[in-house]
Structures are given as structure tokens and as C-alpha cells.
Amino acid sequence: MQKLIQGVHRFQNEDFRPLQGLFEQLSKGQNPETLFITCSDSRIDPNMLTRSQPGELFILRNAGNIVPPHGAANGGEAATIEFAVAGLGVKDIIICGHSHCGAMQGLLQPEMISQLPAVSSWLSHAETTRRIVHDNYKHLHGDQLVTATVEENVLVQLENLRTLPAVASRLVKGDLHLHGWVYKIETGEVFAYDSTSGQFVPVAQYKISEIAVRRSAGVTI
Numbered sequence: 001m002q003k004l005i006q007g008v009h010r011f012q013n014e015d016f017r018p019l020q021g022l023f024e025q026l027s028k029g030q031n032p033e034t035l036f037i038t039c040s041d042s043r044i045d046p047n048m049l050t051r052s053q054p055g056e057l058f059i060l061r062n063a064g065n066i067v068p069p070h071g072a073a074n075g076g077e078a079a080t081i082e083f084a085v086a087g088l089g090v091k092d093i094i095i096c097g098h099s100h101c102g103a104m105q106g107l108l109q110p111e112m113i114s115q116l117p118a119v120s121s122w123l124s125h126a127e128t129t130r131r132i133v134h135d136n137y138k139h140l141h142g143d144q145l146v147t148a149t150v151e152e153n154v155l156v157q158l159e160n161l162r163t164l165p166a167v168a169s170r171l172v173k174g175d176l177h178l179h180g181w182v183y184k185i186e187t188g189e190v191f192a193y194d195s196t197s198g199q200f201v202p203v204a205q206y207k208i209s210e211i212a213v214r215r216s217a218g219v220t221i
Helices: 002-015 017-026 046-050 076-087 102-108 117-136 142-162 165-173
Strands: 034-039 057-062 092-098 177-184 189-194 199-202
Touching (some): 002 017, 034 046, 034 076, 057 076, 092 142, 102 117, 117 142, 142 165, 142 177
Parallel strands (some): 034 057, 034 092, 092 177
Antiparallel strands (some): 177 189
16 A cells, blocks of 8 residues: 555656646546446556557446446446447447456356356356357367457457447447457557458557447457
């Protein structure tokens, strides 16, 4: 805790002052263009990853970067997304999974979370992910299986995102775009789902376009 307190002092003395004008402007309101949905994992820093400043990302985090489909849960996720889309008018939504995701490991091995009933219940919103992986990736094991699960989960949660009324309305209007990313912690690489190839490709090669409703089955990992 002392380290965090010292960090606050350093922020106030070293980081805040050069950006004081920006923070004074932000105190009057926010106008982010992107909603960034990612895992609660402490190893992910969305602002560091994207080199974005305060006010540029509206961030939603939870275990497994999960978006419950419309009507499945009355939690903060739907409210946060609705506010970002209908209230703030964000133009892009990114769902970003990551390597070595504990939530996805728990999805694959329920015994790992048998003593965590709330976590088990929460991961029911990724049951489609579990079924897709079980039925289509029997040839994979270990880290490769986790990677496939992480990628499939990003695509499943994008589909869930489309069921939310505020998102669906903006998609019809054509002024909202959805993106699926996977961040590889150990290398710093970011891969984006390319609907044309049906693959996750390095983000530098990613042609920005609205994500497909669903890619063809059997993505090569």
C-alpha cells in the first residue's frame, strides 16, 4: 500500500503538472471515441498498450472480458456499454483478450474454480466459447488450447455485444465499428481479427472494418 501512496505523490508532482491543462479540460466532460473492453488481469494496461491519454478510452474490465448477451444479466456491463454507445457516442468498440488468461483456463478446467461459485456462474456467459472449443479443437493441448479459447471467446463476446439494443441500433446506422483483439503478454504483440481471412493477424496488418457477424468455422490458430 505504501508503494501506491508514493505513486500518488509522484503522479501529482511529476505526471499531473505537465498535463494539468488536459485534466482541467477533462473536468468539464469526456468525449472518448473508443470503448475498450478487456480482462481485469493486472498484467494488462489498456492506456499503456495503446499509448492513449486520459479521456481517450472508456474502459470496461471484468474476468474474461465477457459481455453477457441482452437479457442474460442485469449487471454493470450492459449499463456501461449502453452509456458509452448511446450516451458518449463512441465510434469503436474493442474487445481485447490476452494470453495466459486465468478465466479461460477456468472455463476449460472447471475444477480449478470449483471453490469460486461466483466465478463459475460468471463464466456461464462464455459457455458458447467452451462448447466451440470442446467440439472443434480436440487436437490442441496446453498453451495452444488456451490461445484458441482466448481467441474464440473474443469472437463469442463480439456476438453477444451485437445483441445489446444500443449497439445493434448504432450498427444498423453504420457509425459504430467492432474490433476483436488479443494481446500477447510475453511479447507485447497485439493481434486483431480480420474478417476477410478469418484469422487473427498482427494489428499492423489489420484492415480496419466492421467485424463480421461470424466467421466460418475452423479458424487456424
